[in-house]
Amino acid sequence: MKKKRKLFSTILILLLILIISGCGRKKTDTDQWSRIDNEKRIIVGLDDSFVPMGFQSKAGKIIGFDVDLARAVFEQYGIKVDFQPIDWSMKENELQNQTIDLIWNGYSKSAEREEKVLFSDEYMENExxxxxxxxxxxxxxxxxxxxxxxxxxxxxxxxxxxxxxxxxxxxxxxxxxxxxxxxxxxxxxxxxxxxxxxxxxxxxxxxxxxxxxxxxxxxxxxxxxxSEAFAVGIRKSDQKLAQKINTAFEQLRKSGKLAEISKEWFGEDVTK
The missing domain is CATH 3.40.190.10 (Periplasmic binding protein-like II)
Structure with missing residues (x-):
């Protein structure tokens, strides 16, 4: 009987842990910039096989142009960027469900996607x-x-x-x-x-x-x-976050850092 009670208690504890962890990010329409700024952490969702924008190196480290660009953007605000590999076909769902804060990995701007997400300023052309x-x-x-x-x-x-x-x-x-x-x-x-x-x-x-x-x-x-343009996918409610990213883009252009990152990955400045 004691063994059954112990087993039941263990299962109950595990369920509570799962419930609590699942409630870490509640779906909300509130602008998330204050939370991100307070936590000093933001989660970027990406397809980790999209060379050279964001991908896993042979050592298993996530690297790429967009990875360096995202870090340069949030370095200006003292915010650490965590990169989360996702199923690319489910990217907008991951964003809306708060699993990630941004879609940033060679994400092409389109009229259809604009119905689902808010886009940052464009930073690169593609076809x-x-x-x-x-x-x-x-x-x-x-x-x-x-x-x-x-x-x-x-x-x-x-x-x-x-x-x-x-x-x-x-x-x-x-x-x-x-x-x-x-x-x-x-x-x-x-x-x-x-x-x-x-x-x-x-x-x-x-x-x-x-x-x-x-x-x-x-x-x-x-x-x-x-032709297409790459931009960052943001929740429509995160207007402040979008503003911060666009401001950082402008600063990186003026300082030459954006061109520097581009030349490192492409051998030339291919940014807008």
Whole structure:
């Protein structure tokens, strides 16, 4: 009987711990800047395979352009940035549920996303391209006719693919794309011939291929998708937080720090 009571007590304690930990971040429409400023800590959600914006190094450390930029922004306010890998297809849900405070990882601004989040000022331009092996002879989007395409689930590229089918979707095999959680697996499938082309952000493609020993084996093709801009995704209620980020961006531009971070990762200033 004593053993049963002890077991029951242990289970009860564990349940209480789970309930308390789950209540650490309550969903609220209140501006969170005061809490963040008091705690001196902010959580950034990211896809930790998006080279070179935010990704895991071989040592398991999260690094990248956006990682350095986020730290530089909040260093001005004495706030520590914690980076939380998330399921990229669920990023807006993670933000609204208070699991993270910001979406910051090559996050493209779009009209659809503006319905869900508040965006910071734009800080970099981007476009969607198709990467393929040169032997596949993909020189235009039209050359993907009947070919197998890969894309990242939840990405702006995949959204454009679905929303503007006349540009690419209507041409590829089965009028669909094989979806990947991250681009590392997608590139492996491209190399092995499981897919013929990969719809991807140009910044990722340029960085990834510049670090490949067989760069000459690949081609990058632009299409008719509109160019994009990267910005930080913020809860609509966090107006003060957005203002602080935009102010910090301006200071980093004036000081030259923004250009310095860009040159470290891209070899040139590609920021806006």
């Amino acid at each position: 969607q391209v198709v990467v393929s092996l040169k032997k596949n002879q993909i020189n235009h989007f039209s050359d993907m006719k009947g070919k197998i395409l890969g894309a990242q689930n939840g990405s702006s590229g995949y959204h454009s693919f679905e929303e503007q089918p006349e540009i690419l979707k209507n041409s590829v095999k089965d009028q669909t794309a094989i979806l990947y959680d991250g681009f590392n697996e997608a590139f492996m499938d491209l190399k092995s011939g499981r897919i013929d082309g990969l719809l991807i952000d140009r910044v990722y493609a340029n960085y990834y291929l510049s670090h490949e020993d067989n760069l000459a084996d690949y081609s990058i093709v632009s299409g008719d998708f509109e």
